[in-house]
Amino acid sequence: MTPDNSSTQPRKRFSPVMIGLLILAIIVLIGGCSMYNNLASANQDVEAAWGEVQNQYQRRSDLIPNLVNTVKGYAKQEEKVLTEVVAARASATQVRIDASQLDDPAALRRFEQAQGELSGALGRLLAVSESYPDLKSNQNFRDLQTQLDGTENRIAVARQRFNAAIREFNGRVVTFPANLLAGVFGFGKKPYFEATPGSDRAPKVEF
Amino acid sequence: MTLHHRALLIGLALTCLTLCSIAQAQETTPLRLTERVNDLAGVLSSSDRESIASELKSYEDSTSNQFVVLVVPSLNGEPIEQFALRTAQESGIGRDDKDNGLLLVVAIAERKIRIEVGYGLEGVLPDVLTAQIREREITPQFKAGNYAEGIRQGMRALMAAAAGEYVGSANTTPFYEKEDGDGIDWFFLAVVFGPFIFVGLIIFLALHAPNRGGHRGSSSSSYDAGTTWSSDSSSWSSSDSSSSSSSDSSFSGGGGDFGGGGSTGDW
Numbered sequence: 001m002t003p004d005n006s007s008t009q010p011r012k013r014f015s016p017v018m019i020g021l022l023i024l025a026i027i028v029l030i031g032g033c034s035m036y037n038n039l040a041s042a043n044q045d046v047e048a049a050w051g052e053v054q055n056q057y058q059r060r061s062d063l064i065p066n067l068v069n070t071v072k073g074y075a076k077q078e079e080k081v082l083t084e085v086v087a088a089r090a091s092a093t094q095v096r097i098d099a100s101q102l103d104d105p106a107a108l109r110r111f112e113q114a115q116g117e118l119s120g121a122l123g124r125l126l127a128v129s130e131s132y133p134d135l136k137s138n139q140n141f142r143d144l145q146t147q148l149d150g151t152e153n154r155i156a157v158a159r160q161r162f163n164a165a166i167r168e169f170n171g172r173v174v175t176f177p178a179n180l181l182a183g184v185f186g187f188g189k190k191p192y193f194e195a196t197p198g199s200d201r202a203p204k205v206e207f
Numbered sequence: 208m209t210l211h212h213r214a215l216l217i218g219l220a221l222t223c224l225t226l227c228s229i230a231q232a233q234e235t236t237p238l239r240l241t242e243r244v245n246d247l248a249g250v251l252s253s254s255d256r257e258s259i260a261s262e263l264k265s266y267e268d269s270t271s272n273q274f275v276v277l278v279v280p281s282l283n284g285e286p287i288e289q290f291a292l293r294t295a296q297e298s299g300i301g302r303d304d305k306d307n308g309l310l311l312v313v314a315i316a317e318r319k320i321r322i323e324v325g326y327g328l329e330g331v332l333p334d335v336l337t338a339q340i341r342e343r344e345i346t347p348q349f350k351a352g353n354y355a356e357g358i359r360q361g362m363r364a365l366m367a368a369a370a371g372e373y374v375g376s377a378n379t380t381p382f383y384e385k386e387d388g389d390g391i392d393w394f395f396l397a398v399v400f401g402p403f404i405f406v407g408l409i410i411f412l413a414l415h416a417p418n419r420g421g422h423r424g425s426s427s428s429s430y431d432a433g434t435t436w437s438s439d440s441s442s443w444s445s446s447d448s449s450s451s452s453s454s455d456s457s458f459s460g461g462g463g464d465f466g467g468g469g470s471t472g473d474w
Binding site: 014019022023026052143146147149150153154156157158 | 288292333334335338403405406409410413465466467468469470471
């Protein structure tokens with residue numbers, strides 16, 4: 001028989017090998033727990049930031065009916081741009097991305113595109129308003145313009161913070177050792193919010 | 208090398224390092240304000256600065272709202288909205304729990320005024336109201352060249368508008384911030400350290416096992432979340448030669464958050 005150390009000593013309750021394995025198992029468990037928690041918490045930040053992005057786009061959307069009505073009061077003949085804005089707003093409202101779709105670059109692009117088209121249509125409406133001095137001096141129109149500018153600014157801030165949250169999350173997903181387990185936990189890299197070139201911000205009316 | 212030479216070389220190296228780090232700091236460090244009225248363009252007299260600052264201090268003492276003024280010679284190509292937001296955020300204007308800060312930014316070269324409103328004040332100071340205050344109180348004075356009076360009247364109007372209320376709109380919860388690390392995550396600590404206490408007990412009981420315990424901390428990499436939208440940044444530091452020695456004029460930011468609310472205009 002092979003000599004066995006343990007046979008010459010009184011039997012212990014726990015062998016060193018068992019203790020070692022137990023410690024190892026606990027380390028892996030704790031490491032895994034903390035990795036999961038970090039990923040989950042970063043994921044929560046992403047979802048909260050996304051909620052804010054959607055809120056601000058919604059806020060912009062909410063301003064549009066009033067804007068369209070005000071412009072109609074002075075520039076009813078500009079049917080084309082008015083209809084465009086109303087249609088673009090309707091499509092943008094239909095594209096909603098919930099948090100679970102944030103992994104999907106195609107879904108995000110759809111959202112960006114819809115909002116980008118609305119930005120473009122808004123810009124054209126405001127450009128057209130330039131030719132109507134009575135409209136431009138209307139206080140309601142000026143107030144709406146102020147609110148739109150404020151909302152566009154908030155949108156920009158929300159997007160920047162969303163991308164920061166994505167960067168933080170992606171950073172955790174790709175670095176060792178969390179990257180080994182991220183896939184197992186169901187965490188994948190998420191895409192950034194990008195502006196459709198040329199239709200990012202609705203141009204401002206210069207008073 | 209003699210001691211004398213060595214000392215010279217070390218002195219030279221240290222000077223170089225210091226200069227380099229100052230240059231670095233000026234390029235990349237956002238402006239962190241500590242005075243209530245910051246006049247980096249030199250358009251306000253020191254008595255104006257002090258009187259406005261003292262009004263703002265009394266206001267903060269009675270309402271806890273922090274209103275700060277910043278006049279810069281130029282934005283150096285950066286959009287005023289971006290500049291105002293990152294300065295306000297970096298300076299932590301307003302209380303952390305109330306986000307009741309406000310920053311008035313005046314850019315002399317671009318002739319632009321921006322009122323940046325913290326989350327907590329957006330309810331009482333909506334964009335349209337700040338735009339009206341700016342257009343009625345500040346712009347006419349600025350057009351006449353009266354910077355001090357414009358700022359004074361503007362701040363008084365803003366204070367009156369916000370009077371009595373510093374709890375803002377529903378949107379007072381900041382969504383993503385790196386600076387709030389107050390809470391101790393007891394659950395996390397229990398999860399991390401509980402098993403060690405358990406293992407420690409086992410080892411103690413077993414008595415024979417060598418202590419091979421060691422743990423790997425959470426994999427944390429520090430990412431600079433960054434608050435800049437583009438790579439433009441200001442190139443002056445926040446200390447100016449005209450800083451007042453009165454304690455009335457300085458404030459300490461409470462860590463209030465901003466979401467981009469407020470309004471911009473020209474004069």
